[in-house]
Amino acid sequence: MKTINKIYINGAFTNPHGKEILPLFNPATGDRIGDVYLGDETDVNEAVKAAKAAFKTFSKTSLKERGDILVRLYEAMIAREDDLNAAAVEEYGSPIAATKGRTRYSAQLFLDAKEAMENFEFETKLEHALVVNEPLGVIAAITPWNANYTHICSKLAPAIATGCTMVIKPSELSAIQTQILTECFASANVPAGVINIVNGTGITVGAALTGHKDVALVSFTGSTNVGKLIERSATETLKRVVLELGGKSPNVLLEDADLEKAIPLAIAIAFSNSGQACHAGTRLIVPERRIEEIKPLLKKYTEDLKIGDLHSQETYIGPMVSQKQYETVQRYIKSGIEEGAELLVGGPGHPDGLEGFYAKPTVFINVNTKMTIAQEEIFGPVLAVITYKTEEEAIEIANDTIYGLSAYVSSCDIDKAREVATQIISGRVLVNTAINKENKAPFGGFKQSGIGRTSGAYGLAEYVEPKVIAV
Structure with missing residues (x-):
């Protein structure tokens, strides 16, 4: 039995304020394999506070500094590749061949974001003005259980690349996988407060994030029904949303x-x-x-x-x-x-x-x-x-x-x-294919499959705000 009783805030593993405990199961057998302690609104407030404080300095880091962080995050995941794979097989029930591919792909997202960052137009000179794409601020990421590493990394990588900070609410069903992934992030020498991770339910932690006044954008992957709830909540503070929702392809x-x-x-x-x-x-x-x-x-x-x-x-x-x-x-x-x-x-x-x-x-x-x-x-x-x-x-x-x-x-x-x-x-x-081989292409949906795009320069563009400086 594994016990996941820590969350990650401001560069440190800490006990959650929340008291709810959720059992974890091996889906191949139905056996209980662990428990996860869930965070609450108090934990969200602490995580957002840390992310907001870190943004003041992290938003001013150079492309070189952020590129080095992205490389270290990639290397940290590769170093724990076997552990990450084993957790996904046990907790999610993913066959090993698919698991290996997804773990590698998830790590590669950090290098892809580095390449996109290095080619992104953070500044554009016009005839009478300068347009500066500035980082938005604190990003809230709410991710599902069906590809835990991929969804977390696909949201975190562009945040790092653009100079944003992040609070992540992963699926509570993926707590063992998330624990190992968080340990990877903690080993990558990322400034405290840039990455914060709070286990919890959508109704508690997710709702606290989407309604928080200091969150600039919510990036959510999940069902269309939940995506609609998030968009409604986000209107109260007019925060941006990136929603990758359901499909019937x-x-x-x-x-x-x-x-x-x-x-x-x-x-x-x-x-x-x-x-x-x-x-x-x-x-x-x-x-x-x-x-x-x-x-x-x-x-x-x-x-x-x-x-x-x-x-x-x-x-x-x-x-x-x-x-x-x-x-x-x-x-x-x-x-x-x-x-x-x-x-x-x-x-x-x-x-x-x-x-x-x-x-x-x-x-x-x-x-x-x-x-x-x-x-x-x-x-x-x-x-x-x-x-x-x-x-x-x-x-x-x-x-x-x-x-x-x-x-x-x-x-x-x-x-x-x-x-x-x-x-x-x-x-x-x-x-005539099941796989999109172009990692620079955007991913996102029409109609009720979502709002916004991820991947490459398109993903970075969601995390910045253009400012005009005219003299």
């Missing part, structure tokens, strides 16, 4: 798609991170005339997925993060059955031989756009297959959602795929 297979490539890719996209991913392509939109070809391939590649042993390099599917999330997925699977969708593979309950919070990778066919499983974000390994008769109908189905975070297109004709991609309302459209 379409994956459009055009008529000419090579099914032997497109179907296994579609399965990988749908069940990425065990389906617990905002960008997962959980609506597969396919030509009606090819559905009989598609069905056996969907069944084959879903059943071929390795599920269970989290320490095997071949395992692709892990458990849901919690009993609550497992029950949510079960409710959606039952909803699909009750609303008349046809179960092709998977279904309710645990996979054979597995307990804990594992859910069966599930594929529904004969889904229409009005069904709950076609409209709502499930955040689990459930794929809804919808057919179309014409390309225009495929695009209409793809856009028939309140979300617009990610989308996918498969085709042998790249020009045609790009033409379709331009008509899909989404912050990102990937063609």
Whole structure:
């Protein structure tokens, strides 16, 4: 049993003022593995106070000084890479192959921010004025449990790069992972008060941060419903928000798609991170005339997925993060059955031989756009297959959602795929791939998938305020 009984404020690990204790579980077994002591509003006030005081000097540091900090943060994570991986496997239930990639990617975000910083226009000379992009101030970061290191580092890196200070409220379900990550940050010789981390619930710590008068911006990743609450709260002090919210991403297979490539890719996209991913392509939109070809391939590649042993390099599917999330997925699977969708593979309950919070990778066919499983974000390994008769109908189905975070297109004709991609309302459209290889590209959503952008110069721009000096 592990006990996480410290928070990190002003460069020191300290006991939280809050008294609430939350149990932590191994999602692969359902066993209790620890406890976390949660902070409260008093802890938030202390953390913001420290961040505000540190901002006075940190905002005036040079690019060289901040670049050196970013390198040290990267090195600190790499030095604890094995510990970080082990914690993510145990506490989140992430298969080791995916875990290793995410940990490396999270560390790399600090080097990416350094490169973006070195090329960012902090000052622009106009004919009669100087425009200076100044750091905003104290940033509040509220992060989810589905990629703990990535979400924290993606918000912290641009803060360091721009000279802002930060108070982080990570998911309380990720406390063991966060503890090790915080130890990495503490070892990187970052000035006291620049990074502050308070474990706690959204209703207590999150609410205190979003309403705090000394917080200049709230950067949140999570559900659309919570994002709306944060935006409403932020209006009281007119603070900025960057919201990366939910998705119900379409994956459009055009008529000419090579099914032997497109179907296994579609399965990988749908069940990425065990389906617990905002960008997962959980609506597969396919030509009606090819559905009989598609069905056996969907069944084959879903059943071929390795599920269970989290320490095997071949395992692709892990458990849901919690009993609550497992029950949510079960409710959606039952909803699909009750609303008349046809179960092709998977279904309710645990996979054979597995307990804990594992859910069966599930594929529904004969889904229409009005069904709950076609409209709502499930955040689990459930794929809804919808057919179309014409390309225009495929695009209409793809856009028939309140979300617009990610989308996918498969085709042998790249020009045609790009033409379709331009008509899909989404912050990102990937063609014939599951991975965006361009780290300088922005990430963020259209419609109710969010406000603002992260990554590269776009992420830095969210954390600065332009000031005009005219003489």
